[in-house]
Amino acid sequence: MTFKTNLTRRALGALALGALALSAAPVAAQDFTARIGHLESTQQSRHVHLEKVAELVKERTNGAVEFQIFPQAQLGNQRQMTEGVQLGTLEATVAPAAFLGGFNPAVSVLDIPYLMPADPAAAQALREGPFGDALLASFDKRGVVGVAWWPNGMKNFTSNAPLDDIAAFADQKFRVMDSNILIEQFNALGASAIALPFGELYTSLQTGVVDGQENPLDTIQRMKFFEVQDYLVVSEHGAMEDMVLFNPMWWNSLPDEYKTVIQDTFNEVVPALTEHKAAAVAEALKVIGESDINIREASAEERTAFAEKMTPPATAAYIKRAGDEGEALIETYNANK
Template structure:
């Protein structure tokens, strides 16, 4: 999905090298960046049909293939501490989410970080009370809609490619994205406020075709899964460096930047998380409830 040289591309190529080395060349993965094989939906369908071996795809794009993955849209789901987030991905909760892809035509081997989201706006945005009445762009997600409605804001689904113009012309006041996405898409050129909230994640899922996967030995399957699971840490590190560089670029544009302290984060989580969780459960049913129960048990243990 990402362009050549971007963090995801870097770590994918590293993973392919490690897998080839550790399997003595039995598993040889080629990496095609910049959506060379199609858009997210086309590549995911190709993997499901066995026409493509694997894809690393943002969870937000594949809710139609597996509604349970929309749990990753819930705000304040992952801890901002990289080690704690890594433990959560590897936990019983993370494994159950990956396992939910099996009956839907995929082998999911790992969750990969894509960066924490922050809010920007052209209206004052310093804390929880400032969301009231503002309009924010979202990806088309009931969970994200509930997140904004919980703080009195209006959510409007707009394609990613139209966000800059929508901010510039006032169709919406603000948006949410990781800092590197904000800088890359130049959203900071048409925004006045940045609220460093780290409230949500853009998470990727590493999916393999069952056709390809069934051709691997048990030993090679374990090697592939281990490499992708462990390299979530490396991707978080590289992404973190990118976020720092992006923040400097955004600062240079002269935005008013505010950061939520721990108490404000907890207050915002207290408003957004329950509403978004309930919206997720409305569409995910009993399977979703089992995931939420696993998550809430593990999250408490990890973050205490």
């Protein structure tokens, strides 16, 4: 036997042993990996509890499902992430419902003022009940799967003009997201609504392009809007909600038991998420309170008066936009609130 022949046989044997070793190697623990993109920072409630969900889901599926969380628009702006989930270039996103109205008009139901109950347990029952199921199902025809939805704070009014009572809103100009529902909300108060990009809001308040705006307290504090506003009313008139959206192909590749684990875990962490958000809001109010801004809390009677004025025209604008699908959602809501 020549040296060359011996060497060739040894090489072939090594290859055969290598192939045998590869075939006997265990399958990687992460059978299903999903990247989840979102817009908030790592300190904010959404990210903190996405990390918790990822930890629990991995544990409860014995490592078979792994979520990789990408905060702060690392994977693109919200539109890009939503389209990525639809196209399959991204497995999932947690998106503010307010950013999804152009993609799914039905979800704009959440723009209606005082739609969500003030009591956290009642609000979560609504999310997990027939109304929540119907709202999540509305994403099916848009090429994504709605798996759950999360609370992310309540909006409040600020302005450079007094907000002593409901009558004081007349003739003031407020910045809104581009939503006919929110425009009708302010029209009902005798105010004007101007749709402006969020990035322009601070300067617009500072220069008087608009008198006021609406946002959660932690956003008002973090974006320093209170520095260029004189009045704040803690009205909690509008819910900021997050929709958890998955790519259909990735979601449908999961065994049913893993789907159940994921949905249950997203819902399970809501009380802790709500508590974390409440702490952030309390801290924000403390910081805002150390400034010169005038702060008052709307009474229960005033909130009822706000709702009576704003809700009917906002609801009508929603149904006009979302059509029969929207009307059916409102009927489900009324039957289950």
